[in-house]
Amino acid sequence: MTARVLIKDLSAQADGPVTVSGWVDTVRDQKKVQFVVLRDESGAVQLVNPRKTDDEGLVVADDLSTTISGLSQGSFITVTGELKHDERVKLGGIEVKLSGIEVLSHAIPETPIAADSSLDKRLDWRFLDLRNPKQNLIFRIQTTFEHALRTYWIEHDFIELHTPKLMASASESRAELFEVDYFDTKAYLAQSPQFFKQMAQSAGFGKIFEVGPAFRADPSFTSRHATEFTSIDAEISWIDSHEDVMKLHEDLMVAGFSAVKEKHGEEIKALFAVEVTVPTTPFPRIPLAEAKEIVKARGYEVPREDDDMDPEGERQIAAYVKETYGHEFVFLTDYAASIRPFYHMRHEGDQSLTNSYDLIFNGTEISTGAQREHRVDVLIEQMKDKGMEPEELDFYLDFFRYGAPSHGGFGMGLARVLMLMLHQSSIREVTYLFRGPTRLLP
Numbered sequence: 303m304t305a306r307v308l309i310k311d312l313s314a315q316a317d318g319p320v321t322v323s324g325w326v327d328t329v330r331d332q333k334k335v336q337f338v339v340l341r342d343e344s345g346a347v348q349l350v351n352p353r354k355t356d357d358e359g360l361v362v363a364d365d366l367s368t369t370i371s372g373l374s375q376g377s378f379i380t381v382t383g384e385l386k387h388d389e390r391v392k393l394g395g396i397e398v399k400l401s402g403i404e405v406l407s408h409a410i411p412e413t414p415i416a417a418d419s420s421l422d423k424r425l426d427w428r429f430l431d432l433r434n435p436k437q438n439l440i441f442r443i444q445t446t447f448e449h450a451l452r453t454y455w456i457e458h459d460f461i462e463l464h465t466p467k468l469m470a471s472a473s474e475s476r477a478e479l480f481e482v483d484y485f486d487t488k489a490y491l492a493q494s495p496q497f498f499k500q501m502a503q504s505a506g507f508g509k510i511f512e513v514g515p516a517f518r519a520d521p522s523f524t525s526r527h528a529t530e531f532t533s534i535d536a537e538i539s540w541i542d543s544h545e546d547v548m549k550l551h552e553d554l555m556v557a558g559f560s561a562v563k564e565k566h567g568e569e570i571k572a573l574f575a576v577e578v579t580v581p582t583t584p585f586p587r588i589p590l591a592e593a594k595e596i597v598k599a600r601g602y603e604v605p606r607e608d609d610d611m612d613p614e615g616e617r618q619i620a621a622y623v624k625e626t627y628g629h630e631f632v633f634l635t636d637y638a639a640s641i642r643p644f645y646h647m648r649h650e651g652d653q654s655l656t657n658s659y660d661l662i663f664n665g666t667e668i669s670t671g672a673q674r675e676h677r678v679d680v681l682i683e684q685m686k687d688k689g690m691e692p693e694e695l696d697f698y699l700d701f702f703r704y705g706a707p708s709h710g711g712f713g714m715g716l717a718r719v720l721m722l723m724l725h726q727s728s729i730r731e732v733t734y735l736f737r738g739p740t741r742l743l744p
């Protein structure tokens with residue numbers, strides 16, 4: 303038996319016998335000749351079967367032509383035939399003249415989704431939706447991006463962590479917290495590896511990273527929120543300020559974007575009509591207060607009472623940065639202590655501001671980072687300041703009672719990066735299986 307060849311490798315192969323497997327994409331059942339477009343995970347190829355004729359030139363049905371006529375879209379088949387290079391064939395300049403077909407798995411003829419189906423409908427049938435080469439490319443890009451970050455971390459002596467996702471307390475805010483029964487007590491799903499990545503600093507790990515799930519009981523239906531998402535986290539010791547964290551963060555983005563552009567740049571252009579830009583460093587940095595003034599001067603006043611940027615403010619500041627610096631990224635820095643968690647370090651001379659930042663990419667927040675407060679007495683004061691009970695997080699405070707280095711880090715939503723990189727309208731498009739308030743299936 304000839305070994306199965308991936309479709310993408312056919313064009314480099316000489317004319318002759320081949321075996322390919324894949325899904326039936328289309329069937330064109332013509333009078334004199336039958337065409338099938340077959341797709342596998344690597345590409346698509348045209349199969350051809352000239353119909354047999356009798357002595358009088360009349361078409362006769364044989365087993366092969368009958369099988370082809372009965373093929374439904376999506377059926378999984380293995381075919382044998384003769385590979386032939388022919389410049390006239392639009393699809394890659396090759397075709398396979400069929401000698402046999404084995405139908406391994408029949409597809410129900412009525413496909414439940416079409417190209418114009420709604421996103422929600424497509425998500426109901428995600429496995430069929432993912433057969434689309436565009437969707438397939440998203441996850442190859444994701445793999446390349448994560449691999450590039452991991453390579454950077456490993457080359458720079460970071461330790462990889464897998465922190466528990468079942469916790470005894472909230473890790474970010476008590477709002478947006480999933481509670482689960484845990485024997486005769488309650489547990490909470492981790493909203494972030496925050497506490498445990500900080501613990502690693504007191505444990506003497508120096509530099510750590512984690513790529514793992516995070517859960518938020520967020521009831522909203524925005525295009526950038528999920529109830530479960532993949533969080534990319536890093537945390538480093540011995541920093542002077544959040545500036546050191548931003549330096550790490552931008553180097554990681556350069557590594558990730560360079561790898562994606564190099565490996566998939568052309569395909570991204572062809573399928574998404576997007577030119578991936580590798581960002582230059584340093585990324586622009588603008589203190590939040592100044593960013594709000596810039597946005598105001600452009601005619602948009604951020605309406606939020608809590609001092610934070612809102613989505614339109616993020617879009618406006620990104621447009622300003624693009625026009626002024628030609629850059630797709632911007633660090634907004636020095637957020638007010640009132641809108642940051644208790645664990646962010648505050649400015650030495652101004653308690654109202656924090657050593658923190660948000661990273662905005664193409665107009666949307668993809669990440670939050672900060673220098674952390676490592677002095678336990680100050681940490682306790684900051685908790686009280688936020689109306690929290692320090693006793694409730696005593697296990698966390700212990701991390702800072704036995705010698706803790708200065709440290710900082712960031713958390714970044716993987717799907718947000720992909721959505722904005724590929725100019726997609728929702729993280730649902732770039733999440734393998736999206737989880738939202740009304741979606742637990744498939």
Ligand code: AMO
Nearest residue numbers: 494496518527528531668669670711712713714715
């Ligand atoms: P924060 O809560 O800002 O910070 O989250 C960090 C990043 O995670 C992503 N993200 C989300 N993505 C999809 N759906 C959600 N519901 C969602 N919530 C957050 C965003 C966001 O920028 N512990 C801190 C990080 C740190 O300081 O290290 C934290 O979790 O991209």
